[in-house]
Amino acid sequence: MDQAKGLRDIAKTDILARRKTRMPSPEKQFPRVIAVTSGKGGVGKTNIVGNLAVAMSRQGMRVVIIDADVGLANIDIVFNLRPQYTLRHVISGEKTLEEIMIQTRHGIRIIPGGSGFAGLTQLNEGQKLTLLGEFEALADQADIILVDTGAGISSNVLYFNAASDECIVISTTEPTSITDAYAMMKVMSREYQTRYFKLIVNMTESEKDAKRVFASLSNALDKFLKDVVLAYLGHIPFDRHLQQAVQKRSLLLDQTPDAAAARAMETIASVILNQEKSGRSQGNLTFFMNKVFQTAT
Numbered sequence: 500m501d502q503a504k505g506l507r508d509i510a511k512t513d514i515l516a517r518r519k520t521r522m523p524s525p526e527k528q529f530p531r532v533i534a535v536t537s538g539k540g541g542v543g544k545t546n547i548v549g550n551l552a553v554a555m556s557r558q559g560m561r562v563v564i565i566d567a568d569v570g571l572a573n574i575d576i577v578f579n580l581r582p583q584y585t586l587r588h589v590i591s592g593e594k595t596l597e598e599i600m601i602q603t604r605h606g607i608r609i610i611p612g613g614s615g616f617a618g619l620t621q622l623n624e625g626q627k628l629t630l631l632g633e634f635e636a637l638a639d640q641a642d643i644i645l646v647d648t649g650a651g652i653s654s655n656v657l658y659f660n661a662a663s664d665e666c667i668v669i670s671t672t673e674p675t676s677i678t679d680a681y682a683m684m685k686v687m688s689r690e691y692q693t694r695y696f697k698l699i700v701n702m703t704e705s706e707k708d709a710k711r712v713f714a715s716l717s718n719a720l721d722k723f724l725k726d727v728v729l730a731y732l733g734h735i736p737f738d739r740h741l742q743q744a745v746q747k748r749s750l751l752l753d754q755t756p757d758a759a760a761a762r763a764m765e766t767i768a769s770v771i772l773n774q775e776k777s778g779r780s781q782g783n784l785t786f787f788m789n790k791v792f793q794t795a796t
């Protein structure tokens with residue numbers, strides 16, 4: 500037998516086998532990537548991400564949080580963690596994604612973004628490929644990926660929103676926060692053709708308050724951005740227990756599970772999990788990261 504041909508055949512089978520393992524099978528479930536964002540800062544994104552993550556993991560979901568806030572990244576604070584490495588170390592090749600992820604005692608895994616995400620636009624092809632490969636491996640290990648974005652309409656926030664399957668906008672009842680939430684949706688729809696958003700109203704005094712915020716945003720969208728749809732996910736009351744939990748560098752769901760805001764977040768987590776994954780043609784993480792890169796350039 501031709502030995503060279505034999506080797507070629509072995510190599511071919513090997514490549515095919517490797518391709519096969521990377522190829523998504525039709526029934527395979529890919530994680531839902533959900534961005535939690537806002538126009539105005541300080542409206543509760545990080546606390547909402549942290550508590551929703553806990554509620555979802557208690558419901559059996561494997562949850563990963565991406566801390567994509569390049570400003571004052573602080574998901575580590577609410578989980579009382581001190582990350583040593585960030586995505587920057589993955590990009591530079593010093594660490595793997597697996598090595599920088601921190602596992603909380605709930606079993607939630609956190610990817611500390613740090614300044615890593617700020618430099619996404621400057622990555623060379625090799626670095627992009629490294630990052631893509633790392634994220635691809637994550638696909639098998641998560642059901643839900645929550646992205647804690649920064650506030651505002653900086654490009655960094657926008658491309659994470661654009662790349663995610665779903666985009667949850669947080670607003671309080673304050674007029675400035677509502678205006679900024681509208682501005683965020685306007686930019687997302689103009690620049691990235693995002694048509695579908697979900698709303699959580701935080702720090703409310705009553706459900707009526709929250710519905711008023713939803714109505715005013717929906718009316719503005721109806722008038723000026725007809726093709727954009729906003730769905731109401733729920734509201735979270737103003738609750739001093741949440742502030743007390745933050746003071747203790749802890750999460751409300753751990754600290755005071757019976758608090759009104761804790762119960763509201765549990766309900767919202769169930770609502771999200773009961774919803775169908777929003778339609779996306781190619782649901783995989785490589786696709787997600789590719790989209791991040793595309794929108795970032």
Ligand SMILES: Nc1ncnc2c1ncn2[C@@H]1O[C@H](COP(=O)(O)OP(=O)(O)OP(=O)(O)O)[C@@H](O)[C@H]1O
Binds near residue numbers: 571741
């Ligand atoms: N439901 C609530 N009831 C009372 N206080 C709240 C509530 N939600 C948030 N807060 C307060 O708002 C503060 C800011 O929350 P958080 O850090 O989660 O906001 P953020 O949107 O992530 O901010 P940033 O834009 O700076 O990242 C909390 O430390 C807490 O004091």
Ligand SMILES: [Mg+2]
Binds near residue numbers: 544545
């Ligand atoms: Mg935050």
